[in-house]
Amino acid sequence: METLTLKEFLETVKAGLESSFPLHYWVTAEISGLRINPNSKHCYLDLVEKNEHAVVAKSGGVIWKGRFEYINKKFAESTGQELKDGLKVLLLINILFHELYGFKLNIDDIDPSYTLGEFALHRKKILERLEKEGLLGKNRMLSFPEVPQRIAIISSPSAAGYEDFINTLSLNKYGYTFSTRLFPAFMQGEQTEKSVVDAISECVDRRKEFDVVIIIRGGGDQVDLHGFDNYAIGKAISLCPLPVITGIGHRRDESVADFAAHTRMISPTAVAEFIISRTRDFEDRLDKAGTRLESRMKQELSAQNSLVETAGKHLSIFTGFFLRNQGKRFSETGVNFRNGVSKRIAYNEFRLQQVPLNLMRNSLSLMKNRLSDLDRHREKIELMNPARLLEKGYSLTYKNGSILKNTDGISPGDSIETRLHRGKTVSTVTEVKERGEP
Amino acid sequence: MTKKSEMTYSAALAELEEIVSAIENEDVEVDSLLEKVKRASFLLRYCKEKLRHTEAEVKKVLAETGEKETEEKNE
Numbered sequence: 001m002e003t004l005t006l007k008e009f010l011e012t013v014k015a016g017l018e019s020s021f022p023l024h025y026w027v028t029a030e031i032s033g034l035r036i037n038p039n040s041k042h043c044y045l046d047l048v049e050k051n052e053h054a055v056v057a058k059s060g061g062v063i064w065k066g067r068f069e070y071i072n073k074k075f076a077e078s079t080g081q082e083l084k085d086g087l088k089v090l091l092l093i094n095i096l097f098h099e100l101y102g103f104k105l106n107i108d109d110i111d112p113s114y115t116l117g118e119f120a121l122h123r124k125k126i127l128e129r130l131e132k133e134g135l136l137g138k139n140r141m142l143s144f145p146e147v148p149q150r151i152a153i154i155s156s157p158s159a160a161g162y163e164d165f166i167n168t169l170s171l172n173k174y175g176y177t178f179s180t181r182l183f184p185a186f187m188q189g190e191q192t193e194k195s196v197v198d199a200i201s202e203c204v205d206r207r208k209e210f211d212v213v214i215i216i217r218g219g220g221d222q223v224d225l226h227g228f229d230n231y232a233i234g235k236a237i238s239l240c241p242l243p244v245i246t247g248i249g250h251r252r253d254e255s256v257a258d259f260a261a262h263t264r265m266i267s268p269t270a271v272a273e274f275i276i277s278r279t280r281d282f283e284d285r286l287d288k289a290g291t292r293l294e295s296r297m298k299q300e301l302s303a304q305n306s307l308v309e310t311a312g313k314h315l316s317i318f319t320g321f322f323l324r325n326q327g328k329r330f331s332e333t334g335v336n337f338r339n340g341v342s343k344r345i346a347y348n349e350f351r352l353q354q355v356p357l358n359l360m361r362n363s364l365s366l367m368k369n370r371l372s373d374l375d376r377h378r379e380k381i382e383l384m385n386p387a388r389l390l391e392k393g394y395s396l397t398y399k400n401g402s403i404l405k406n407t408d409g410i411s412p413g414d415s416i417e418t419r420l421h422r423g424k425t426v427s428t429v430t431e432v433k434e435r436g437e438p
Numbered sequence: 439m440t441k442k443s444e445m446t447y448s449a450a451l452a453e454l455e456e457i458v459s460a461i462e463n464e465d466v467e468v469d470s471l472l473e474k475v476k477r478a479s480f481l482l483r484y485c486k487e488k489l490r491h492t493e494a495e496v497k498k499v500l501a502e503t504g505e506k507e508t509e510e511k512n513e
Contacts, residue, residue: 146447147489175490283489285451289458290482296461297475 010099021095024108029057031087036068043068043083047091047105061093061105071110078112079119081226090114123229126256130231135238139262142243146282148212148275151180152242154199156187160218161249161268168272176279181210187217187248192227200236200244207242212275215257216247216268228257237261247271390421407432447485454481 004012029047036043042065049057063071076082083089092109130136151169155162162182169178183202185195196215203213215237227233228248234256237244243262247270248255258264265271390396396419397404404416414429457478461471487496 146451149489177490177492179492279489282447282451283486286454286482286485289451289454289478292458292462293475293478293482296458300471 007099010097014097014099017095017097024092024094026090026111027093027105028088028090028114031083031089032085034083034085041065041068043072045107059103059105061091061107062096063107067108071107075110075112075115079115079226081115081119083110087115088118119226119229123256126229126231126234127259130234130238130256130260133235135235136260138238139240139244139260142241142262144243144262144278145211147279148243149176149178149279150209150211151178151275152203152206152210152213153180153182154185154196154203154213154215155182155217155268157182157184159187159216161216161247162218164218165214165216165247165268165272168269169275172272172276174276174280174283176276178275188227193230193232196227197232197236200233200240203242204240210242212245213240213242214245214247214271215261216271217249218268226255228255230256233257234260245271245274390419393421395420407434445484447488450481450485454478454485457481 027047029049032046032048034043034045043063045061045063047059047061048055072083081087090111090113091105091107092111093105093107096104096106098104127136153162153165155165166180169180183199185199186192187196200213203210228246237246237257237260244260245263245265246255246258246261247265247268248257249267254264263274265274398417398419399410399414404410410416410429410432412429412431416427416429418425418427457474461474461478484496
């Protein structure tokens with residue numbers, strides 16, 4: 001019987017395999033145990049197939065260095081995810097057999113569209129579950145604060161997006177102040193789920209301190225964007241009592257986190273811009289209310305002004321009346337009026353202090369007009385002061401303490417009293433002449 | 439009683455807009471008009487300060503300008 005050395009035998013196997021499987025084949029499998037040889041940079045991995053209970057097929061595979069760089073880059077660009085364990089992929093393979101290293105599958109290409117489909121399916125299942133449990137849309141139903149000024153940030157402090165966010169927010173051109181607090185979490189890798197869920201729960205515990213929770217990570221990173229297609233994260237976001245904004249920075253489909261959140265933005269910068277514009281909207285409404293108030297106050301002040309003018313006119317008519325009828329009491333009235341005027345001035349000054357500055361500017365001139373009106377009236381009254389009239393040579397005549405305006409009830413022999421500017425005289429009537437008598 | 443430092447933006451804006459509408463639509467008495475204008479101007483300033491300053495700074499500014507009346511009234 002012919003004997004072969006091991007090497008000779010394996011060479012025969014190799015020849016047989018290569019002639020039996022000369023082509024490349026498209027095969028679906030799950031990646032497991034992926035590692036890159038630090039020296040050669042070749043990528044070694046296991047391809048496995050599982051049923052519900054166990055691994056049912058397994059084979060070692062290799063992607064040569066040059067192909068690996070190309071395949072991994074293309075894959076990441078297309079799926080937002082580098083090759084890693086647990087991914088289901090569609091691979092173009094051929095058989096490799098080496099006398100020393102044994103059987104391996106050479107991976108020549110990977111079709112990302114298959115994995116994208118798997119992702120979509122995975123996401124769909126999670127979303128359906130959240131929907132079924134009544135969680136999806138819960139966060140979106142929360143009312144969003146007018147001014148999201150106190151912000152809880154869930155991110156990685158080293159993430160590029162975190163800095164973008166802080167810069168955009170703090171350099172806002174309106175000078176708004178925001179207070180932010182970082183709750184650090186892993187934004188990629190194995191620990192994403194736990195650390196993000198923990199961070200959300202910390203925000204929930206401290207919900208009174210914040211208006212809004214944002215989850216952000218750099219848009220530049222292309223690695224592992226699918227950590228947010230996660231049931232636990234989706235659930236935590238849905239149940240968060242504060243509105244959640246995501247800026248997880250991926251260009252394609254919305255993740256489960258985005259679906260669960262109140263508002264989804266495409267990047268951390270976009271989240272900051274959203275918060276600023278929201279605040280600006282609020283201030284716009286303030287300004288509009290202020291403008292309406294101001295214009296109403298202008299109307300009011302001019303209405304008041306004409307009221308004062310009218311009152312002033314009435315006052316001068318009345319003072320004439322008083323002067324003719326109540327000479328004695330008039331000086332008192334004058335004093336009262338002066339007091340009234342100064343009270344009015346003080347009141348106006350008080351009012352001026354109460355109106356906002358811009359209103360004050362506008363009302364100041366109106367107020368000045370009113371004050372000078374009042375001054376004018378005061379001058380008129382001064383001129384009509386009976387003391388001043390007596391000074392000019394007019395006199396007042398009384399009989400029995402009543403002022404005389406005509407000759408009615410006066411007979412010769414009556415005693416009358418005449419008040420002059422200085423002093424008074426008491427006289428006896430010798431003759432009474434009716435009007436018209438010489 | 440809520441202190442004014444705890445007044446929310448939405449509450450402040452709602453009150454402000456209500457006052458403005460009232461002043462625009464109703465024949466408000468001069469004296470109550472002044473009260474309303476005073477309150478409205480306080481709300482405006484309060485919000486604008488709060489948008490741009492921290493809580494402590496806002497309190498300080500409002501205290502300096504002597505706008506304590508709302509507080510006194512509430513007490």
